[in-house]
Amino acid sequence: MRRAWTAALIVVALAGVAAGCGGSSNEQTDPTAAWASGFCSAVTTWTDDLQSITQQFTDTSNLSQDGLASAAEDARTSTDQLVSSLKDLGAPDTDSGQEVKSALDTLSTTLDAETAQIQETAQGVTGITDLPSAITKISTSLSALGTAFSDTLQTIDAADTKGELQTALEDSPDCADITS
Numbered sequence: 001m002r003r004a005w006t007a008a009l010i011v012v013a014l015a016g017v018a019a020g021c022g023g024s025s026n027e028q029t030d031p032t033a034a035w036a037s038g039f040c041s042a043v044t045t046w047t048d049d050l051q052s053i054t055q056q057f058t059d060t061s062n063l064s065q066d067g068l069a070s071a072a073e074d075a076r077t078s079t080d081q082l083v084s085s086l087k088d089l090g091a092p093d094t095d096s097g098q099e100v101k102s103a104l105d106t107l108s109t110t111l112d113a114e115t116a117q118i119q120e121t122a123q124g125v126t127g128i129t130d131l132p133s134a135i136t137k138i139s140t141s142l143s144a145l146g147t148a149f150s151d152t153l154q155t156i157d158a159a160d161t162k163g164e165l166q167t168a169l170e171d172s173p174d175c176a177d178i179t180s
Helices: 002-013 025-029 032-057 067-091 095-124 128-159 163-170 171-179
Strands: none
Touching: 032 067, 032 095, 032 163, 032 171, 067 095, 095 128, 163 171
């Protein structure tokens, strides 16, 4: 079950699966459930945003210098919001809480660096001939984002030896589509 949960969250990070909305009254009184709900909501918003941004370029005729710069700015804004939300969550109220917080802090640093690289690359495009190289560099940064997110989820999963977070994530309506 633990591997299924990890695999499901990795799929979310890489494919942008949307999670459902809502919450239960139990989450109001259980700090671990509230943390899980906040985590899933933040991740879902971010993956939805990134999916929307990338869908702009399904038609390659939409590729342009301005479009790439706008998409990079949108990705940066969304990632900044995710990082802020993760920092606001703090450590979950579990035995592994500090290890989870440390993993999320490391992820936040990586997300900041990679989205800054994406934005810098997009801003460096001076004409249509620069687009192929920029897209390659941006793809590398996006891959690094996915890898960092996946590694973080594996760290969180390994730290959750008592299954406290796993249970909270599985029980949270905000995580329903992620963990199913």
